Amino acid sequence: MKSMILRPTLIALAALGLAGCSTYDSRGYGSSRVSVGVGSSYPYYGWYDGYYYPGTGYYIYDRRGARLRWNDRHRRYWESRRPRSGYRENWSGYRREWRQDRRDDAREWRRDRREDRRDWQRDRRDNRRDGRPDRRQERRERSR
Numbered sequence: 001m002k003s004m005i006l007r008p009t010l011i012a013l014a015a016l017g018l019a020g021c022s023t024y025d026s027r028g029y030g031s032s033r034v035s036v037g038v039g040s041s042y043p044y045y046g047w048y049d050g051y052y053y054p055g056t057g058y059y060i061y062d063r064r065g066a067r068l069r070w071n072d073r074h075r076r077y078w079e080s081r082r083p084r085s086g087y088r089e090n091w092s093g094y095r096r097e098w099r100q101d102r103r104d105d106a107r108e109w110r111r112d113r114r115e116d117r118r119d120w121q122r123d124r125r126d127n128r129r130d131g132r133p134d135r136r137q138e139r140r141e142r143s144r
Contacts, residue, residue: 042081045090052094053078055087061094063101 045055051074052061060070070078 044078044082044087046093048074048077054089054091054094055082056089 045053050062051068051070052063053070053074054061058070058075059067060074061067
C-alpha cells in the first residue's frame with residue numbers, strides 16, 4: 001500500500017522539479033535552463049531584412065558585399081537567436097546567395113542588351129522604310 005502512494009508522488013515531484021527549470025522566451029516558446037547538448041532551434045546566422053549576418057561580431061553585409069554596423073533592430077534579432085556558447089562564423093548562405101544574385105544580374109543585363117539591340121534594329125528598319133538613309137551608308141559616303 002505504501003508503494004502505491006509513494007510511486008505516483010515521486011513521479012509528480014520529479015515532473016514538478018523539471019517544470020521549474022523551464023521558461024518561456026519573448027516569442028512564447030518554451031525553453032529549458034537544463035542543458036542537454038542541443039543547440040538553439042533558430043539559426044544564429046543568415047539573411048534578415050536584406051542583410052547577411054555571419055553569426056559573430058556586430059557587422060552585417062549587404063548583397064554587394066558592403067559591410068555595415070548593425071542597428072538596434074538587427075542586433076536584437078540576431079542576439080535573440082544566438083546560442084549561449086559554441087557559435088562560429090558561417091558564410092555558407094552568403095556566398096550561395098551572392099552567386100545567385102550575380103547570375104540574376106547577368107541574366108538581366110543580357111535581357112536588357114537583347115532588348116536594346118532589338119530596339120536599334122527596329123529603328124534602323126523604320127528609317128529605311130521612311131526613305132531615310134542608313135547612318136552607316138551616310139558615313140561611308142562622307143568618308144569618300
